[in-house]
Amino acid sequence: MDQKDIKFRCHGVQVYYGDTHAIKDVDVDIEDKTVTAFIGPSGCGKSTFLRCLNRMNDTIASCRVEGDIRLDDEDIYHRDVDPVQLRAKVGMVFQKPNPFPKSIYDNVAYGPKIHGLAKNKAGLDEIVEKSLRRAALWDEVKDRLDTPGTGLSGGQQQRLCIARAVATEPEVLLMDEPCSALDPIATAQVEELIDELKQRFSVVIVTHSMQQAARVSQKTAFFHLGNLVEYDDTNSIFTNPQDPRTESYITGRIG
Amino acid sequence: MPVIWIIVAVLAIAGAGYILGRQRALARAGGDRRELHSLPSYYGSNVALKVAVPSFLLLIAWMIVQPFVVENAVSGMIPQSEIDEGSSLGLVMAEVRRAATGLENAVAQGVITEDFARNARADITDITQRLKDAGQIVTSDITQTILHAAQRYRLLSATGDMMMAIAVLLVALAGALWGLRESVPLFRARNAVERVMRAILVAAASVAILTTLGIVLSLIFNTIEFFRLYPAWDFFTGTNWAPSFSGRGGSSELGVLPLLWGTFYISLIALLVAVPIGLFSAIYLSEYASKHVRSIAKPMIEVLAGIPTIVYGLFALLTVGPLLLAVFGKEGLGWMQAGTAVMTAGLVMGVMLIPFVSSLSDDIINSVPQALRDGSFGLGATKSETIRQVVLPAALPGIVGAILLAASRAIGETMIVVLGAGAAARLSLNPFEAMTTVTAKIVSQLTGDADFASPEALVAFALGMTLFVITLGLNVLALYIVRKYREQYE
Amino acid sequence: MTNASLNTGGEAPKRSLRAQDALTKRRNAAERRFKAYGMAAIAVGLFFLAVLAVSIVRSGAPAFTRTVVEVELTVSPADIDAAESQLFKTKAYQDLFVAALDRQLTNNGVEVAFDPKAIERLLGKVGSTMREFYQANPAKVGKPVKFELAAASRVDRYLNGELTRDAIQDSRFMMKTDLDLVDVMVDTGVMKSSFNWTFITGADSGVDNPGGAGIGASVVGSFFMMLVVLVLSLPIGVAASIYLEEFAPQNRFTDLIEVNISNLAAVPSIVFGILGLAVFIQFMHLPQSAPLVGGLVLTLMTLPTIIISTRASLKAVPPSIRDAALGVGASKMQSVFHHVLPLAMPGILTGTIIGLAQALGETAPLLLIGMVGFVARGYPDGVVSGFVDPNSAMPAQIYTWAARADASFYEKAWGGIIVLLAFLLTMNIIAIILRRRFERRW
Missing domain, CATH: 1.10.3720.10 (MetI-like)
Structure with missing residues (x-):
C-alpha cells in the first residue's frame, strides 16, 4: 500500500462532558482517500471523537475539547476558524437518516445553496444530479425529485443524506454508524457506495459491526473506554491485534 | 326543610350505612375478614353509595322539575287581561316569583306572620309597603291577582319542597336497606363499588359534553328567537349597527x-x-x-x-x-x-x-x-x-x-x-x-x-x-x- | 456510475480555514442580524412588561393612601343639647367642628379666615358624621375625641399634583379659595396623608363618592366564587381526567369527550358568560349577581384547563407503578386511587391553583351574569348568603370603576389591579413552591 497524504492530525485530544472525561489523550492520523473505521463497544467515545473532527460538539453546551486537531495542518479549534467553513469541508452523515422535511431536490441542493456553489439554476441542477448519481440514488428518484425526502425508504433516505453531504464537495466525509438503522440490502448498497467515495474523499466511519469495518475500511482504530487502544491497517487489526483488549473485542469476548 | 339539611341528612344516612354495612359484613363472616370477598370497607362503601347516589340524583331532578310544574300550575291563574300592553306572561311570572320570595323572606324575618303571608289581600292591606320595609325588592304595587298567584306559588313550592324532602329521605333509607341486605361475605362488594365509581368518573368526563351542549342550545334557542323578531338576512348583510334603546325594536x-x-x-x-x-x-x-x-x-x-x-x-x-x-x-x-x-x-x-x-x-x-x-x-x-x-x-x-x-x-x-x-x-x-x-x-x-x-x-x-x-x-x-x-x- | 462522472466537479482552490471568504462574512453578518432580531423581540416583550408594571404601580399606589384631616375636640352634653334643639342639627354639629378646627389652627400660630361651606366641600358632611358618632357612642360625650375625616378626592388629586390650582374652576365641588385652607392645614399638620384602610376593607361607593370606594366586598365575592370553583372543578376535573387517562376505551364516546375538552379550552370566555346567563339565570332562575352563579360559570371555564394539566400529571406517572400495583393483585381502580393519584397529586394541585388564578382574573363572563355595576351594601352576614347574595368580584369591580365617568375612580381601578395581582402572585408562588417541593423526575 502506497503512502498517502495525512488529512487529519490529532494529538493529545481530550473531551469532557461536564465532569465526565469522555476522550482520553487520543493521537491519530487520518489519511486522505482512505476509509478509516472507528470501532469499539458502546460508549467508548468513538462517535464523540468523530464529532470533534467537524466541531459538531460545539452544539453541545457542556462539551469541552482540548488538544490539537489539524486539518491540512490547520488547527480547526483555532479561534479564527469559522466552524461553518470547516463543516463545508468536513461533511457528516448521521446514524439515523435525517432528510429535511423538504423535497429530494431541495435536500441535496441545500448545501450548495448555502455555500454558494452554483452559479445558476442549471448549475444547481447539475450538482444535484451529480451528487445523487454519486450516492447511487439518481435512477431511483430522478422522476420524483419534488416529492418529500421523508417519503423514501430507510436505505434511500440514508443515501439521500450521503448525496446531500457530498453535494457540498467536502474533503472529508464523517459517517456515524450510517448503516445501523438499515436492513442488510440497504447496508450493502451503502457500503458499496463508501468504497466508491474513497476515491475522492477521505472517509471516516464509526461502526458497531466489525464485519463492516473489515469490509469497507483500510485503516481501523479501536476505542475502549475513551482510549484509543490500537490504530493500524485494517488487516493487521483483524488478523494480528497487538493489544489483548483489541483481541478480546474482535473475538467477541468484550463489547 | 332547606336543601342543605336534606343533603346533610342523606350524608348522615350514608355515613351510618357505611358503618352498619361494614359491621354486618364482618359479623356475617364471623369476625374473620379473610372470609369476605372484598375488604370490609367496600361493604360499607357499597351501602353508602347506594344511599347517596340515587337520593342525590332524585334531589337534583326534583329541583329542576318542580319550578316548571309549579310555574305551570300558577300561570294558569293569570288572566290574559292582567298582562299589560307590551308585557308578557314571562314578565308577570317573574313578578309573581319576586313577590313570593318577598313573602317568604318577610316571614323569615318575622316582619309578617305566616298567616298574614298566606291570606293577605293586596287591595285591603299595605302588603307592598310592608314588604318594601322588610328590604324586599318588589314592584311598586302588587295587584291582587299577582299576590294571589304569589301566595299560591309559595304554597305549592312549600308543598313541593316538603314532598321532595320526604321522597329523597325515603329513597336514601331504601338504598340503605338494599345495601345492607347485600352485605354478606359472598357479595362482590369491591366490584359493585368500582362499577359505581366508574360510572361517576364517566359522568364527570361527560360534563365537557354537557357544557358544549349547554352553550350550543342556549345560543341556538335565543338566536332563533332573535331571527323571529329581526330578519336574519338583514343581520348578516347589514352594514349599519344602530340599536335603539328607547323604543321596542322596529327602529333598530x-x-x-x-x-x-x-x-x-x-x-x-x-x-x-x-x-x-x-x-x-x-x-x-x-x-x-x-x-x-x-x-x-x-x-x-x-x-x-x-x-x-x-x-x-x-x-x-x-x-x-x-x-x-x-x-x-x-x-x-x-x-x-x-x-x-x-x-x-x-x-x-x-x-x-x-x-x-x-x-x-x-x-x-x-x-x-x-x-x-x-x-x-x-x-x-x-x-x-x-x-x-x-x-x-x-x-x-x-x-x-x-x-x-x-x-x-x-x-x-x-x-x-x-x-x-x-x-x-x-x-x-x-x-x-x-x-x-x-x-x-x-x-x-x-x-x-x-x-x-x-x-x-x-x-x-x-x-x-x-x-x-x-x-x-x-x-x-x-x-x-x-x-x-x-x-x-x- | 463511472469515474468520468465523479470527476466533473472542479477542484476547489485550497483556502485557509482561518480566512473568511466574502460569502462566509455575509453569512455571518446575516447570522448576527438574525440573532439580534431575536434579542430585540425578547427586549420588546420585557419592555412592555416593564411599562405595564410601572404604570400599574405608579397609577395604583395613590389608591392606598388618602388625605385626612385630624381634629381633636371635646363636645360637652350642653353642646349636644344645644345642637339637638336646633332646626338644622347637623349644621350645629358642623359649627362645633369648625370652631375646633379654627382653635387648632390658631394654636399652631395660623390665623386664617375660611368659609364654613369650604369644610363641606373639602371634607363632606362633617356634621352628620359627628352626630351619628355621638348617637352611637353616648359615653364619649364630654371626653376628647379625635376625628379623622377623609378629604374629598379633588383634594387628593390637588396634593399629588394631578390637579393644579389653575385647572380648578370654581364650582360647588371646589372653589379656588378652598385651596388656601388646604395649604394651611397641610402646613400645620392638621391635614395629612394616611393609609387608606377603607380601600382595602370597604365596599364600592356610589358614583359620586370616589373617596369612599373600597375593594374589600368584592374580594369577599371573589373568595366565595373561588370556593365554588375549587369545590366543583377539582373533583370533577380529577374524576374526568382519571377516566380519560386510565379507563376510557378507544371509542367514539371517548373521542367526543376529548374533542369537546380541547374545543372548550379555546372557546372565548364571553361565550361562557352567555351560557351562564341563559342556563343558570334564565332557565334555572338562580339569583343574578350571585357568587354561586359566577362560580358555576368559572367552573365550567376552568375545567378544561384543570383536566388538561391533571392528565399531564397522570401521564407523567410511569406505567411501571401501575404494573407493580396490578402485579400484587390490586384492581385497576385500586392501582389508580392508591398509587397513581397520590403520586400525581402535586402536579394536579399545581394545575388547579393555576386554573383558579386564571378564573380569579376573568372578567367578561361576570359582566353578563350581572356581577357588575353593583354597589354592595355591607358584607354578607351568613356563610350561605355569601354564596347567593348579590356581590361583585375583584375584576368586575375594577371594570366598574374603569367604566365610570369620574376620573377619580381610575386610581381606584389601578389600586384594585394591584390587589388582584397580589392575589394572583401569591397563588402562582404557591404553585411554584408546590412544584419545586414535590416535583418528581422519573
Whole structure:
C-alpha cells in the first residue's frame, strides 16, 4: 500500500462532558482517500471523537475539547476558524437518516445553496444530479425529485443524506454508524457506495459491526473506554491485534 | 326543610350505612375478614353509595322539575287581561316569583306572620309597603291577582319542597336497606363499588359534553328567537349597527358587518404585533439563549400571559390610549380623535398574545428533532440558516396552528376591546378610529337596560353564535392543518 | 456510475480555514442580524412588561393612601343639647367642628379666615358624621375625641399634583379659595396623608363618592366564587381526567369527550358568560349577581384547563407503578386511587391553583351574569348568603370603576389591579413552591 497524504492530525485530544472525561489523550492520523473505521463497544467515545473532527460538539453546551486537531495542518479549534467553513469541508452523515422535511431536490441542493456553489439554476441542477448519481440514488428518484425526502425508504433516505453531504464537495466525509438503522440490502448498497467515495474523499466511519469495518475500511482504530487502544491497517487489526483488549473485542469476548 | 339539611341528612344516612354495612359484613363472616370477598370497607362503601347516589340524583331532578310544574300550575291563574300592553306572561311570572320570595323572606324575618303571608289581600292591606320595609325588592304595587298567584306559588313550592324532602329521605333509607341486605361475605362488594365509581368518573368526563351542549342550545334557542323578531338576512348583510334603546325594536338596525370588521381589524393588528415578536422570542429562547438567560427571560415573558385581561383593558384605556393620542392625536399627527381606537386595542392585545405565540412556538420548535439540526450543521449551515431553512419549515404546521389559535383568542377577547376600542360601530380603514367588536357589543347589549325579550338584547345571542362559530372554525382548521402536515412528513 | 462522472466537479482552490471568504462574512453578518432580531423581540416583550408594571404601580399606589384631616375636640352634653334643639342639627354639629378646627389652627400660630361651606366641600358632611358618632357612642360625650375625616378626592388629586390650582374652576365641588385652607392645614399638620384602610376593607361607593370606594366586598365575592370553583372543578376535573387517562376505551364516546375538552379550552370566555346567563339565570332562575352563579360559570371555564394539566400529571406517572400495583393483585381502580393519584397529586394541585388564578382574573363572563355595576351594601352576614347574595368580584369591580365617568375612580381601578395581582402572585408562588417541593423526575 502506497503512502498517502495525512488529512487529519490529532494529538493529545481530550473531551469532557461536564465532569465526565469522555476522550482520553487520543493521537491519530487520518489519511486522505482512505476509509478509516472507528470501532469499539458502546460508549467508548468513538462517535464523540468523530464529532470533534467537524466541531459538531460545539452544539453541545457542556462539551469541552482540548488538544490539537489539524486539518491540512490547520488547527480547526483555532479561534479564527469559522466552524461553518470547516463543516463545508468536513461533511457528516448521521446514524439515523435525517432528510429535511423538504423535497429530494431541495435536500441535496441545500448545501450548495448555502455555500454558494452554483452559479445558476442549471448549475444547481447539475450538482444535484451529480451528487445523487454519486450516492447511487439518481435512477431511483430522478422522476420524483419534488416529492418529500421523508417519503423514501430507510436505505434511500440514508443515501439521500450521503448525496446531500457530498453535494457540498467536502474533503472529508464523517459517517456515524450510517448503516445501523438499515436492513442488510440497504447496508450493502451503502457500503458499496463508501468504497466508491474513497476515491475522492477521505472517509471516516464509526461502526458497531466489525464485519463492516473489515469490509469497507483500510485503516481501523479501536476505542475502549475513551482510549484509543490500537490504530493500524485494517488487516493487521483483524488478523494480528497487538493489544489483548483489541483481541478480546474482535473475538467477541468484550463489547 | 332547606336543601342543605336534606343533603346533610342523606350524608348522615350514608355515613351510618357505611358503618352498619361494614359491621354486618364482618359479623356475617364471623369476625374473620379473610372470609369476605372484598375488604370490609367496600361493604360499607357499597351501602353508602347506594344511599347517596340515587337520593342525590332524585334531589337534583326534583329541583329542576318542580319550578316548571309549579310555574305551570300558577300561570294558569293569570288572566290574559292582567298582562299589560307590551308585557308578557314571562314578565308577570317573574313578578309573581319576586313577590313570593318577598313573602317568604318577610316571614323569615318575622316582619309578617305566616298567616298574614298566606291570606293577605293586596287591595285591603299595605302588603307592598310592608314588604318594601322588610328590604324586599318588589314592584311598586302588587295587584291582587299577582299576590294571589304569589301566595299560591309559595304554597305549592312549600308543598313541593316538603314532598321532595320526604321522597329523597325515603329513597336514601331504601338504598340503605338494599345495601345492607347485600352485605354478606359472598357479595362482590369491591366490584359493585368500582362499577359505581366508574360510572361517576364517566359522568364527570361527560360534563365537557354537557357544557358544549349547554352553550350550543342556549345560543341556538335565543338566536332563533332573535331571527323571529329581526330578519336574519338583514343581520348578516347589514352594514349599519344602530340599536335603539328607547323604543321596542322596529327602529333598530342590527347589521353584524361593522362589528365583524372591527373584530378582524383589531385582531389583525394584534397578530401583526404578536406573531413576529412572539416567534422571534421563541426562536431566540429555544435556539440561541443560554440556559441561564432562558431560565430568566422565558418566565418573565410568560408573566404577560398570566396577567388578567382586565389589566390589559385598563392599560389600553388609561396608558396606551393617551400615549397614542399624544403622538397621533391633534397635538401630533392629527390622525386620531380619541384614545380609544383600533390601534390602541390591537396593540395591547398584541402584547397580550406575545407569550401565547411564543410559548406555543417554543414548544413546537423544541419538538423538531435535533437530528435535523445536526444534519444541517453537518453540512456547514449557520444557525440562522438552519433555523430558517430547516427548523421553521419543519415546525411550520405547528406554528400555523399556534397563529390560528392566537387569532381565535384575539377574536374572542373581550375586556381589552370593551375598554380600549371604543363603542362606535363603523366600517373604516383608519386604524386610529374607534371601532367596536362582536364581543364588546355582546357585553353592551346584555348589560344595558334593554328588555330581555327585545331584539336589542337577543341580538347578543346571535352575535355570540357568530363568535362561537368563527372561533370553533378556526380551532378546527388549526387542528386540521396540523394533522395534514404531520401526515405529509410521517 | 463511472469515474468520468465523479470527476466533473472542479477542484476547489485550497483556502485557509482561518480566512473568511466574502460569502462566509455575509453569512455571518446575516447570522448576527438574525440573532439580534431575536434579542430585540425578547427586549420588546420585557419592555412592555416593564411599562405595564410601572404604570400599574405608579397609577395604583395613590389608591392606598388618602388625605385626612385630624381634629381633636371635646363636645360637652350642653353642646349636644344645644345642637339637638336646633332646626338644622347637623349644621350645629358642623359649627362645633369648625370652631375646633379654627382653635387648632390658631394654636399652631395660623390665623386664617375660611368659609364654613369650604369644610363641606373639602371634607363632606362633617356634621352628620359627628352626630351619628355621638348617637352611637353616648359615653364619649364630654371626653376628647379625635376625628379623622377623609378629604374629598379633588383634594387628593390637588396634593399629588394631578390637579393644579389653575385647572380648578370654581364650582360647588371646589372653589379656588378652598385651596388656601388646604395649604394651611397641610402646613400645620392638621391635614395629612394616611393609609387608606377603607380601600382595602370597604365596599364600592356610589358614583359620586370616589373617596369612599373600597375593594374589600368584592374580594369577599371573589373568595366565595373561588370556593365554588375549587369545590366543583377539582373533583370533577380529577374524576374526568382519571377516566380519560386510565379507563376510557378507544371509542367514539371517548373521542367526543376529548374533542369537546380541547374545543372548550379555546372557546372565548364571553361565550361562557352567555351560557351562564341563559342556563343558570334564565332557565334555572338562580339569583343574578350571585357568587354561586359566577362560580358555576368559572367552573365550567376552568375545567378544561384543570383536566388538561391533571392528565399531564397522570401521564407523567410511569406505567411501571401501575404494573407493580396490578402485579400484587390490586384492581385497576385500586392501582389508580392508591398509587397513581397520590403520586400525581402535586402536579394536579399545581394545575388547579393555576386554573383558579386564571378564573380569579376573568372578567367578561361576570359582566353578563350581572356581577357588575353593583354597589354592595355591607358584607354578607351568613356563610350561605355569601354564596347567593348579590356581590361583585375583584375584576368586575375594577371594570366598574374603569367604566365610570369620574376620573377619580381610575386610581381606584389601578389600586384594585394591584390587589388582584397580589392575589394572583401569591397563588402562582404557591404553585411554584408546590412544584419545586414535590416535583418528581422519573
